[in-house]
Amino acid sequence: MQTNTKILAQEFEYLAPKSLNEALSLLEKYKDKSARILAGGTDLLVKMKTIDLKTDYLINIKNIPELNFIDTSDGLKIGAAVPLFHIERMGKVKKRYPALCEGIKSIAAIAVRNMGTIAGNICNASPAADTVPSLIAYGAEVKLVSKRGKRTVLVEDFITGVGKTVIKADEIITQVNIPEINKNSGSAFSKKSRVKADIAKINLAVCLEREDNICKDCKIVLGSVFIKAVRAKKAEDLLKGQTVSTSLIDKIAKKASEEIKPIDDIRSSAEYRTDIARVMMEDTVRIAWGRAGGELKK
Amino acid sequence: MQLETKSAVCVPEADGGITVWTTSQGIHNVRILLGNVFNIPLNKVNVKRITLGGSFGSSIQMNSITPICVALALKTKRPVKLVTTREEDIYDHSKYPLKTNLKIGAKKNGTLTAAHCQVQVEIGGHNIQAYPYLGCIAGWFASLYKYKNLKYEGTAIYTNKVPCCAMQGYGNPQINFAVESLMDILAEKLDMDPVELRLKNFVGKGDEFWGQGPTVRSIIRSCGVEEMLIEGAKLAGWKRRIPPFKKTGDIKRGIGVARGFHTSGTGGPNPGEVIDYSGATIKINEDGSVDVVTALMDHGGGTWDAAAKVVAEVLKVPFEKVGIYNGIDTRTTVFDVNTHATRGIYCGCGAIKYVAEKVKEILLSYTATLFKDLPENLELTCNKKLGQAIIYPREIPQNYMTVGEIAEHAHITSWGTISYTATLRQKNCPPCFITHFVEVEVNTKTGEISIPRAVIMGDSGTVINPDLWEGQIIGAFSRGLGFSLLEETKYDLNNGKLECNGMITDYKIPTALDMPKVDNIIVRSAHTYEPTGPFGAKGIGEAALSSVGSAVANAIYNAIGIRFYELPITPEKVLKALKEKSKK
Numbered sequence: 001m002q003t004n005t006k007i008l009a010q011e012f013e014y015l016a017p018k019s020l021n022e023a024l025s026l027l028e029k030y031k032d033k034s035a036r037i038l039a040g041g042t043d044l045l046v047k048m049k050t051i052d053l054k055t056d057y058l059i060n061i062k063n064i065p066e067l068n069f070i071d072t073s074d075g076l077k078i079g080a081a082v083p084l085f086h087i088e089r090m091g092k093v094k095k096r097y098p099a100l101c102e103g104i105k106s107i108a109a110i111a112v113r114n115m116g117t118i119a120g121n122i123c124n125a126s127p128a129a130d131t132v133p134s135l136i137a138y139g140a141e142v143k144l145v146s147k148r149g150k151r152t153v154l155v156e157d158f159i160t161g162v163g164k165t166v167i168k169a170d171e172i173i174t175q176v177n178i179p180e181i182n183k184n185s186g187s188a189f190s191k192k193s194r195v196k197a198d199i200a201k202i203n204l205a206v207c208l209e210r211e212d213n214i215c216k217d218c219k220i221v222l223g224s225v226f227i228k229a230v231r232a233k234k235a236e237d238l239l240k241g242q243t244v245s246t247s248l249i250d251k252i253a254k255k256a257s258e259e260i261k262p263i264d265d266i267r268s269s270a271e272y273r274t275d276i277a278r279v280m281m282e283d284t285v286r287i288a289w290g291r292a293g294g295e296l297k298k
Numbered sequence: 299m300q301l302e303t304k305s306a307v308c309v310p311e312a313d314g315g316i317t318v319w320t321t322s323q324g325i326h327n328v329r330i331l332l333g334n335v336f337n338i339p340l341n342k343v344n345v346k347r348i349t350l351g352g353s354f355g356s357s358i359q360m361n362s363i364t365p366i367c368v369a370l371a372l373k374t375k376r377p378v379k380l381v382t383t384r385e386e387d388i389y390d391h392s393k394y395p396l397k398t399n400l401k402i403g404a405k406k407n408g409t410l411t412a413a414h415c416q417v418q419v420e421i422g423g424h425n426i427q428a429y430p431y432l433g434c435i436a437g438w439f440a441s442l443y444k445y446k447n448l449k450y451e452g453t454a455i456y457t458n459k460v461p462c463c464a465m466q467g468y469g470n471p472q473i474n475f476a477v478e479s480l481m482d483i484l485a486e487k488l489d490m491d492p493v494e495l496r497l498k499n500f501v502g503k504g505d506e507f508w509g510q511g512p513t514v515r516s517i518i519r520s521c522g523v524e525e526m527l528i529e530g531a532k533l534a535g536w537k538r539r540i541p542p543f544k545k546t547g548d549i550k551r552g553i554g555v556a557r558g559f560h561t562s563g564t565g566g567p568n569p570g571e572v573i574d575y576s577g578a579t580i581k582i583n584e585d586g587s588v589d590v591v592t593a594l595m596d597h598g599g600g601t602w603d604a605a606a607k608v609v610a611e612v613l614k615v616p617f618e619k620v621g622i623y624n625g626i627d628t629r630t631t632v633f634d635v636n637t638h639a640t641r642g643i644y645c646g647c648g649a650i651k652y653v654a655e656k657v658k659e660i661l662l663s664y665t666a667t668l669f670k671d672l673p674e675n676l677e678l679t680c681n682k683k684l685g686q687a688i689i690y691p692r693e694i695p696q697n698y699m700t701v702g703e704i705a706e707h708a709h710i711t712s713w714g715t716i717s718y719t720a721t722l723r724q725k726n727c728p729p730c731f732i733t734h735f736v737e738v739e740v741n742t743k744t745g746e747i748s749i750p751r752a753v754i755m756g757d758s759g760t761v762i763n764p765d766l767w768e769g770q771i772i773g774a775f776s777r778g779l780g781f782s783l784l785e786e787t788k789y790d791l792n793n794g795k796l797e798c799n800g801m802i803t804d805y806k807i808p809t810a811l812d813m814p815k816v817d818n819i820i821v822r823s824a825h826t827y828e829p830t831g832p833f834g835a836k837g838i839g840e841a842a843l844s845s846v847g848s849a850v851a852n853a854i855y856n857a858i859g860i861r862f863y864e865l866p867i868t869p870e871k872v873l874k875a876l877k878e879k880s881k882k
Binding site: 005046050192266267280 | 808
């Protein structure tokens, strides 16, 4: 056993910039060394204790005012340092973005959600991250800033693999932007885990837009079934432009479960994940469709 | 997994001795072992009693870090403190995984005729208690039912895995799962109600009980098994139970019954192979308050509260006036064996009651001198208005003296302290019984199992701490659900590491949210009195856990008609079994 969760057994310099500019300067300065951004630390500090994650500089962004804001005027813009617990309690999130709300609420316990951040959940790039499926389903993007300039990247493209993202060493996520969603839209999130507060065996989010009895557009995203959260595009194609019915939902669910390639691990088995994806998909599409105001025909 | 991780502090003393504060279920064993290991005279080894945050049996043996801490302190001639992490703790000890082959023979009318039980147990890398463990399994097996003819074979197997030690029932839940599952199978084969089959064959009053394997036996004098099965069945709505094939819908509800027990301590009419005695010094202070000086350990189950209540009851002093908690170590106390084998109340408090009665004799003899009367003519009682125990000559209550006044008189006239020191071995090991009626809901689409409701009947004779008793039963139910549905020490076969890496991230135990709602857990006590226990009391701790897994598995069978022969029963296993069943 090499781990010791009581001690952070490495030396590093702790930096606490008070402005975004200061943080960017530090990132620029140390971009060739190993520097890490500390937001909530609920993943990073655990990794520094339990796996071989070494860092020379730890840059705490928690006290940077520019990263501590929520803007609900057009869609949802969430600063990178906002704790998850604040987001799940916002009226607009509960009302308009229920899949995100449900995703956040399913993360660990309140103590962890009081520390953890949405940007941290994205950057940690766990295939089982509970905010990522809904963020992809909503078409969310992250804003990346460095001394060199700014860019925005879709969350879907930002994460490339287990713990891997397209962020550069001198860049920081300043905010997560979620587009305004149509009033005829509905979304839902679902997760299975061993106990209530746990990492997902499998999770998924569905966001769809209704026009009368037809599903105009949709995104279906599954987590913990691949090296990153993935869209079930064949299932989406089956749903788009169609009159939604029980039999169609069954078909979509079956298609989605065929599209994924999960693995066996300590939390569950590939077989179980495949079986359950179908069941969860049926329920989640049905709930999202109901939230979009749709009725269900047999 | 258990709760508090192990810690130790050792201070080397100028006289060559050591003072040790350590997580332990019994400070005197630690003292004797440290003395032997480091060749220090026992009067120079002082081990302090500290409160435990749960150990579930894992601190019966001296924790491995304790001698390491002492060695470091002796070498450096400085105080040393060691605290293990959760990972080290998970790699330090584990429950005993048990594999059982069991055959039970019965007549058509449900009378059992024979049983053959073969067990194989993994003990990991150290032999902590393999031989006693196999003996105890024999006892847990033999004392459930009257098989008439029985054969038992046990094998312990060394492995290079985590060492196993006593934890949460010392094998009782493991063997109970085999026996109680088979009783359910047998009931179905005989077309009998499982409750009826159990009522017909249980080991009860007047029968011989194996408290700690074949060497520690006594005759059962109190038994609530019948009452618990019958009343529990009524409370649980057992009669409404329908067979699995009559159930419809995706979510199937089932109800299962299982019963178990544990010994209360390891005493017997003849001293067995297990050391079992407790002791105390009890003294009445100069104001009538009482100090109980004992090395008896409390795991958090309320043993100290119970001991204080027993002393208060014997000496008729208010409970608040009995102190038992602070400043205890091996140097100031007589020997007390570990708090294990559900012995705290029956053996520990039994010994304390004996000492308190001796103190009462001295108190009455001193008072008799003051009243110029015989001790047997005096009445000792509690006066709630005065908040004191008082003594008066029988029939003349107005002539009372408070125990405070008597103690003070004994003090200023130099008669001496009203106190007594002794140890006592209980001569019996009465079983405390438990019966679980558990309802489950199995989602046949996802394999998920939830527990909507449970009726739990306990038999501890007189219950001394009713709230804590109920709390222990519900706590054990939670730990039992972990054992039934979640917990397993899996190893990576390529590198021999635990799959969870010793981290609770991947070693899950049930949380409050995974339990039935509080109002849906019904706990009731049987109406029994144990004649050999302190004020009729027996234990509860390990008994409360023994039949949870069996009841859950039996309920799952009643829900979906699938018998699981292995714990834990996970959604993955359930869904796979359901798929295989539908293929047939």
